[in-house]
Amino acid sequence: MMKNNIPTFAILGHPNEGKSSVVSTLAEDDGVPISPIPGETKKCREYPVIVDGREIIRFIDTPGFQQPRKTCEWMKRYQGPGDQITAEFIIANGHNPDFIDECELLAPLAAGAGIIYVADGSRPYRSTDAVEMEILRMTGLPRMAIINAKEKSRADFLDEWKAQARRNFNTVRMFNAHQATYAERIELLESIKNIDPDWQPHLAEVIEALKKDWDQRIKVTAAIIIDMIQNISRHTLKKTCDHDSHVLSAKTALHEQFGKDISHMEKAAHKNIRKQFKHNIFSYDLPAHSILNEDLFSEKSQRVLGLKDWQLAIAGGAGGAAIGAKIDLATAGHSFALGAIIGGIIGAGTAALGVRHAATAKISGLPLGRIKVQVGPVQNSRILYVLIDRALIYFSYVINWAHSRRDLAEGPQPTYPGGKIGYTSAWNSSGKQVFAKFFKILQKEDLMKTEKIKSHAIQILTKTLYQISTSSHRVE
Secondary structure, eight states, X not given: OEETTEEEEEEEESTTSSHHHHHHHHHTOTTSOOOSSTTOOOSOEEEEEEETTEEEEEEEEOOOOSOHHHHHHHHHHOOSOGGGHXXXXXXXXXXXXXXXHHHHHHXXXXXXXXXXXXXXXXXXXXXXXXXXXXXXXXXXXXXXXXXXXOTTOXXXXXXXXXXXXXXXXXXXXXXXXXXXXXXXXXXXXXXXXXXXXXXXXXXXXXXXXXXXXXXXXXXXXHHHHXXXXXXXHTOOEEEEESSXXXXXXXXXXXXXXXXXXXXXXXXXXXXXXXXXXXXXXXXXXXXXXXXXXXXXXXHHHHHHSSOOHHHHHHHTOXXXXXXXXXXXXXXXXXXXXXXXXXXXXXXXXXXXXXXXOOOOOOXXXXXXGXXXXXXXXXXXXXXXXXXXXXXXXXXXXXXXXXXXXXXXXXXXXXXXXXXXXXXXXXXXXXXXXXXXXXXXXXXXXXXXXXXXXXXXXXXXXXXXXXXXXXXXXXXX
C-alpha cells in the first residue's frame, strides 16, 4: 500500500467501467483523460494528491483487463509464494503480447499498491467479472470494490453486484464518480482505512490533512467574496465634460462601463473560487436555468436574490441608489438647465441598469466652467447582497461538480414563488446588521474600522460556506 512512504492505490477493473472517473474525482484532478471509448488507457499513470506542497496520497489509473480468463488460469497453476504471484506473473509474461495490459495493470500491485476495483453498476453482472474478482482475490492484497452507481443503474443490477463483490472484497462501496461530494470522498477514504489495520495510521493522517485543507479553502473563499465586495463598493468612474450638452452621453457611457467593470470583478472572484477547488482545465458551464445566468442588475436578480425590502430596512441598508452619480458643475457665468440635466441623468441610469435606480446629484462651482460626472460608488446595499448570494450560489455549484464530469447535467427549470432563493435572506438579524455596518464603513474608507468589521463579516460568510458544503441542498 505504501510507495515511498505515501499511501498508494491502484484503480482496476474492466475497460470503460469508470476507473478514470473514479481517479479524477478522488484525486480532484480534472486533467485525467476520460473517454467513452473502451481501452483508451494503455499505461498506468499516477495522480498524486498534494496538500500544502506535500504529496499525501496517490492514485494510479490502470488499463482494463483484456485477458482475465488466461490470467486467472495462469495464477491457478502458480505454485510459488502467494505474496509474489503478481511479480512472478509479470516476469513470466512480460514479453507475451497477449498479456501486455495485464502486466501493466498488475505492476502497481507487485509494487505493493492497495486495490480499488471499479465495476459499472448500470449493467448486469457477468462471468468475466467473476474472473477479474478472482484474480484480485488471489493476490492476497487488501482490496475494496467500488460499484460505480450511475444514474441509469437498476436496482436488480446493483443487488447482484453487491452480493458478488462481498464474496471477494474486504469492503464494498456504492460511489457515483460523477456526483460524489467532498463528504462522500472522505467517507470512501474512511472505508479504505478500515480494510487493513496497517493502513489506519497512514490514512488517518491523510484524512486529517484533507479536512484541514478543505477548511482552509472555505476560509480563503470567504476572503475572496469579501475582497470582491470591498473592491466593488469603492469602485468609481469619473469624466470631465467641457459643456453641459456632453453630460448625458458621458453619464450613459460611464454607467455602461461601470456595469462591465462590476461584472469583470465578479467573474474574477468566481474564477478564483473555482481555482480553490482545483477546477483548472475545463471551464464550468452553468445550467441553463441557473439564476446566475441572469444579469446582475436585472429585475429578476434583484427580486429573487439578496434581502427583502423589510430586511434591508431592519439591517439599516435601505434607501439610496444602487450606484450613486455625482455631478460637479462650474457655473462660471453659464446658465445650465440643471433640472433637465439631472432628470436626464436619472433616466439614463435607469435605462442602463434595467432596475429602479436613482442617481444623487451634487452641484458645485468649479473653475473654467467645466463639469465632472462621477458614477459610483455603490450606495445601495441591495446590490451587494445580490453579489454575495451569486458568489455563494456559484460556490455551491463548484463544490458539487465532481472533477470527472465532462458534460452538463440539466436540472428542472426552477420556479420563484415571489420569495428569495439566496442565502443572505436567511441570515439572522445580527448577521445582516454586521454586513449593513460593513457596507457603510466601506464608503468612509476608514482602514481601522474596516478591518475590524471585515473580520466579523468573514466569520459569517465562513459559517454560511460550511453550511452549504455540508448540505445536499443547492440553490439553482
